[in-house]
Amino acid sequence: MRLAARQLPPAARWCLIVLGVTVCYFATARIGIQWAIVREQISPLWPAAGVALAVPMLLGPRFWPGIFLGALLTNIALGPSLVTVMVITAGNTIGPMLAYAVMRRLGFRTRLDRLPDAVLLVAVGAIGSTAVSATLGTGVLVLGDGLSPGDFWATALVWWTGDAIGVLTVTPLLLLAPRFRMPKRVPLGRWGEAVALALIGLGTAVLASTATAKLFLIFPVLIWAALRFRQAGALLCSLCVCTFTIVAAARGLGPYGSYELAARMLHVQAYAATVGLTALTLSTIVLQRDRATAEITEAWLQVTEMVEMIAPRQSLRSAITQREDDELAG
Template sequence: MKQLKSRTGVALGCALLFAAYFVTARLGLLLGAVAGFATLVWPPTGIALAALWVFGSRLWPGVFAGALCVNLVAGAPLPAALGIAAGNTLEAVAGVWVLGRAGFQTQLDRVEDVVALIIGPAICSTALSASIGVASLRLARIVSSSATVPALQAWWIGDMVGDLVVAPLLFVFLGRQPLRGRRWIRAEVFLLACALVALGLLVFGNAFGGSISLRRHPYMLFPLLAWAALRFGQYGAVTSVFLVCGIAVTGTAMGFGPFAHPTLAESLLDLQAFTSVAAGTTLVLGAAIAERNRAVSARDEFLSIASHELRTPFTALSLQVQALIRRLRRPEGIPSRDELLVDLETANRLLGRVARMIDELLEVSRVAAGRFQLQREEMDLAQSVRESLARFEKQLASAGCRVELRLEGKVTGHWDPVRLDQVIDNLISNAAKYGAGKPVEVWLSDRGEWVVLGIRDYGIGIDPADQSRVFGQFERAVSHRRFGGFGLGLWITRRVVEAHGGTISLTSEPGHGSTFTVELPR
């Protein structure tokens, strides 16, 4: 999120948000609003959600002022307008809070992000706004008891469509993720756009004057929406959904299309139910395709890294053995026992490095398949940390990392010592690797039913944009050319910690190091 911090920036942001909210709200209220206030076309919901998420919740006055003014202009009494404005503002703030708790990313390139958007803001927070808004109208005697359910239904679905059509469009384009270029992409975009417009007008319009007798079923558009998501990711998904929604709303408002009914409110209710399904399906498909593309890229990168990482020690080992063979073949200057011992110890270290890499790869298959089981026993976490520091003493010393260990209270518990050794080793190894030349702090703390392990380095740090993915499989926040490894250590660490019922978190700032905090229940 690009938080606006200066007063000038916040004031300007509130003013722009107020203008966008007011204008789009006035347009929405012109389209068959139930009781004059509950409309099925409400883009301001998506605009408010995107604005508060991207630029910060400090812009909420723009939402409140926009909602208050547009309802006053529409004829609502001041108390009712205040209630509606409070509900609309709470809707946006609650939606942002839910997305934050879910670890939402604006690129919408993960299925979990789309699900969080659908369940959190689109379904839950909109229900909150609809309930408060209709209750305010009921108290002001604007909505009768018989019109309460239709008004609630229209309000909820209208806000939901705003979160599913408008907000994703703003999220994706404000995120400015690069679109993979390929040959003939512009021609394909043009062809897709023409097909969407033509079929949209055929289904929801009267552009062909009834000369085409084909049954106008709205789900005829799904293949084109799938085409957009499959070929252009979320850029294609959000744009095509927005385009189809615009054509559908316009055509239905003019009395055309399969959802045309005697009243506009009834027509738009059926249309927006279809739009919600189409938008949710297309967004999920686009996210699934993005995950698939990332998995393929990660696989290719992993194969490249793995071949490089495995080749390096094997090459060194081969050179070591060949040099030893040449020395032994010479009749003169046969190496002494001590020289042979040094050469063999070097070869053994290289073999150990290869073995550790292979073990890490085998561990991935076991963890991913869920085949590893915890062998719990009573253990002292402080003792395990001391043993790990002893194992990495040479690596820490060669990296110039002075270690400070702090112990607060008794840190014993019922855990798997072998698995926790993996966790501790991975975190200390990373601290030595990425914090070279700087001190490393390790602390253990007794928190009652929980034990906390923290490891902090003062090295290169991790960019905020990469922090959410460093715990992923084969994910790396640094170039593999500078730092070796498969990008599996933190993924295994997270899986082991979660298997114990614990959590692991990261706080980091580029250039100022990283802090990993592990919390384990006893």
């Protein structure tokens, strides 16, 4: 199928990829809407934002119409007016494209194998660009009488939180997906450790969303996941924790139930950002360590091979020199 796609004319291939991006954005947006707490369209977890940022990074910026169409299909049924929908859709498209342009300018690499790449993804992708779409979308809702002016900040915080956490949890997984390969000949003990990590991670994520004193239980699990299963394990744990935390906060449960909406979203944003940043940076540092160890090992093997090649020649030269010295002495 991949070979057939490559044989398509460039225009047909572009349309096919745009259609795929539109479907992916719309599907993940529908998932986010299930947790909407403002106007049934603003959710504290918006995985579509993570998809939108990953699209230009993986496929290229020329497929931005897929983001626009996906956002348009999502928002057009929610209103309140066509002008408002178009502005919100434009904001959903401009935010990730702006983040992509800035991150590319600063040397971002999609392999996420360097600490600066992780920092850029958090600072520019998750925090900076999402503020653009949140502010623009909330502002046009207020101007279009979809919201009262007094609800601006609370709504903007919910919007910003949802987009930022969507980027933190979904985008790294999508960037890693093209390089994922199913491991072969995995020992049974390794599978047992993976199952144990999954069960303990899920249980800890549920516990962390029930009480303030239990919020920090997840960090030993994140360390375990990063050290043993690298980025894939740590990021999946982060996604689970953020999902349970946001669901609890959206329903007024757990450690966030006693706060007003704006304060609740600030607490959720701080906690989710801390979890996501810890998972991403720690697993990236471990990956850097592995790469440095592999480079040192390779260099040592090369030096060893050179020594083995030089040693016989050096011995032969020593023997010739010794013979010449003996002849001169004789």
